[in-house]
Amino acid sequence: MYDNKAFQRLMDDGRTNGEVISLKGLDLMIKGLEGASVNSLILFECGERGLVRAIHDHCVEVLAFSVKNIRIGTVGVLEQETYQAGVGDALVGRVMNVAGEALDGKGAITPTGYAEVFATAPGVAERQLVDKQLVSGVAIVDSLFPLVLGQRMAILGDSKTGKSTFLRQLTTSQAQEGRVVIYVLIAKRQIEIDALIQHLNTTGAIKRSIVIVASAFESLSLAYLAPYVGCTVGEYFWRQGKDVVVVYDDLSSHAKIYRELSLLAEVSPGRDSYPGDMFYAHSSLLERAGKLAKGGGTLTALPVVLTPNDDITSYLSTSLMSITDGQIIFDQDNFRRGVRPAVNVGLSVSRVGGRVQSPEWKTLTVNLFRKLADYRQAAEFAQFGSELAAQTQADLALGRSVYEIYRQTPQELHSVTAQYLMLATVLAGGGKVTINIPLLKKLATERAAGKPAEDWSQEVQQLLAQVKVGVSV
Numbered sequence: 001m002y003d004n005k006a007f008q009r010l011m012d013d014g015r016t017n018g019e020v021i022s023l024k025g026l027d028l029m030i031k032g033l034e035g036a037s038v039n040s041l042i043l044f045e046c047g048e049r050g051l052v053r054a055i056h057d058h059c060v061e062v063l064a065f066s067v068k069n070i071r072i073g074t075v076g077v078l079e080q081e082t083y084q085a086g087v088g089d090a091l092v093g094r095v096m097n098v099a100g101e102a103l104d105g106k107g108a109i110t111p112t113g114y115a116e117v118f119a120t121a122p123g124v125a126e127r128q129l130v131d132k133q134l135v136s137g138v139a140i141v142d143s144l145f146p147l148v149l150g151q152r153m154a155i156l157g158d159s160k161t162g163k164s165t166f167l168r169q170l171t172t173s174q175a176q177e178g179r180v181v182i183y184v185l186i187a188k189r190q191i192e193i194d195a196l197i198q199h200l201n202t203t204g205a206i207k208r209s210i211v212i213v214a215s216a217f218e219s220l221s222l223a224y225l226a227p228y229v230g231c232t233v234g235e236y237f238w239r240q241g242k243d244v245v246v247v248y249d250d251l252s253s254h255a256k257i258y259r260e261l262s263l264l265a266e267v268s269p270g271r272d273s274y275p276g277d278m279f280y281a282h283s284s285l286l287e288r289a290g291k292l293a294k295g296g297g298t299l300t301a302l303p304v305v306l307t308p309n310d311d312i313t314s315y316l317s318t319s320l321m322s323i324t325d326g327q328i329i330f331d332q333d334n335f336r337r338g339v340r341p342a343v344n345v346g347l348s349v350s351r352v353g354g355r356v357q358s359p360e361w362k363t364l365t366v367n368l369f370r371k372l373a374d375y376r377q378a379a380e381f382a383q384f385g386s387e388l389a390a391q392t393q394a395d396l397a398l399g400r401s402v403y404e405i406y407r408q409t410p411q412e413l414h415s416v417t418a419q420y421l422m423l424a425t426v427l428a429g430g431g432k433v434t435i436n437i438p439l440l441k442k443l444a445t446e447r448a449a450g451k452p453a454e455d456w457s458q459e460v461q462q463l464l465a466q467v468k469v470g471v472s473v
Helices: 005-012 139-144 163-176 190-203 220-238 251-264 278-286 315-323 332-336 359-382 390-406 416-429 437-448 457-467
Strands: 017-024 027-032 041-044 049-055 060-064 075-080 084-087 095-097 113-116 154-157 180-188 209-215 243-249 290-292 298-306 326-330 433-435 468-471
Touching: 005 041, 005 075, 049 220, 060 220, 084 220, 113 220, 139 359, 139 390, 139 416, 154 163, 154 315, 163 180, 163 190, 163 243, 163 298, 163 326, 180 190, 180 220, 180 251, 190 209, 209 220, 220 243, 220 251, 220 278, 220 298, 251 278, 251 298, 251 315, 278 298, 278 315, 298 315, 359 390, 359 416, 390 416, 390 437, 416 433, 416 437, 416 457, 437 457
Parallel strands: 095 209, 154 298, 154 326, 180 209, 180 243, 243 298
Antiparallel strands: 017 027, 017 075, 027 060, 041 049, 041 075, 049 060, 084 113, 290 298, 433 468
């Protein structure tokens, strides 16, 4: 007889079982477990759990969630044919760990059901084209690199360049739209976890959010599973026809954890010591995003990637950029120059964003890219002399005004209509007039309230007349 009642019940049911014969870190070898398959869940007599990682000729390799009470000779029994996570509406508004245990002090979480964690992504026949914009409320992103519901957009940048601030703004805007936001924290410090939860509570976004936490002090196995569990929870709402946004913060830490687990299991290392299936580990996760043909639900994936010293040519960065439909890159140089958000306009791209823009927005976006390129060129010339041509001065003034529009505080969000009015007004000035940017933001926000972004040419001219405070060139 065993003290663990759940374990005893499984043994009484005649479930296949086996005995630990080798223990190396979190990597176990178990003799027995005939009939178990990869990704089966194993329950040990001590109460710990593990995931079947590989099937060998004479034993089964299991990745333990914790080895605190596991010893040589410990018996394990098959608990689930495939590892499943709890899903359901009861998870919304809660903070939980990877095992589904509440971390917010609001009582136990009772899931509606369970779903396979390592599910296969929907096929082409089950999907349809993404066709609706995801408005982040951040002007530089919505105007130049529009996000689309169902898109996979990588967020890259070094530490302290504004990635988390942008994601919090996006989380707030999506919660205000009534969408479900799932925020997966992977190997984060407690201070970072607390900061996110405090922001969600302060803004009220927690009411539409699910936070899944794998702290830096938790088991490597659970941290490895965190993004897959987050995706599984999101798929529950996705298949109900709802719009879901999943933030994976961050997949750089996830990759390092997977590398460490693979090296402990003596898997042959590849480039940068990552295992050969590193690309598959992330592509199989991010392919579970898109728009379903049945119900029209969308799942938007936003993986975060750390790029030390702004190196976007590393193995992990290039791997994730090749999987996703675009990337927003946060730049250290821009951050030091005071550009907020510190988005690198030259390297960022949204490969599907153009299809959701109106003709007016497309024209405006093309003009913005052109004028910002002129601004960068004029800024280089300005370093070599004080006497500048009138057009160069106009390019500098216009670029500064555009970036002043783009400068937003963490609490500042703008609708696409307000963004259009602000940016179109600045472009209409051509850099040849001085514009009161704070007044322009205020008036544009007031006039855009509840109105769609259409042909605002007359409105733009009226705004320009109101905010013009002088001639700059």
